[in-house]
Amino acid sequence: MSEHQQFLAERDKIDFLIQNGFRIQRVNEHLNGASVDFVHPEEKKTETLLIGTANARKYFSSLLIQQSQS
Structure with a gap:
């Protein structure tokens, strides 16, 4: 998969979570990219995405x- 295609896939996953009410709770940067923890404030669900x-x-x-400004 090309880097642009990978970016589009990662962006779509992020957008899907944001559109479903999730908020970014924590970011952990590492050598493989970043692990981003999303939390849904009402349902108390947590999702983690590896962003490369x-x-x-x-x-x-x-x-x-x-998010921090709103």
């Missing part, structure tokens, strides 16, 4: 900034 592409890391970072 630089563009997807920039994307969730911008969402995290927006």
Whole structure:
């Protein structure tokens, strides 16, 4: 899979969780990318995504900034 295709897949997973009411709770950066923990505030569900592409890391970072401002 090309890096762009991988980015699109990761972005779609992030968007799906955000659209379903999840919020970014924690980010753990490591050599393989970043593990991003999402939590649903009402249902108390937690999901973790491994984000490997630089563009997807920039994307969730911008969402995290927006989330912290609202």
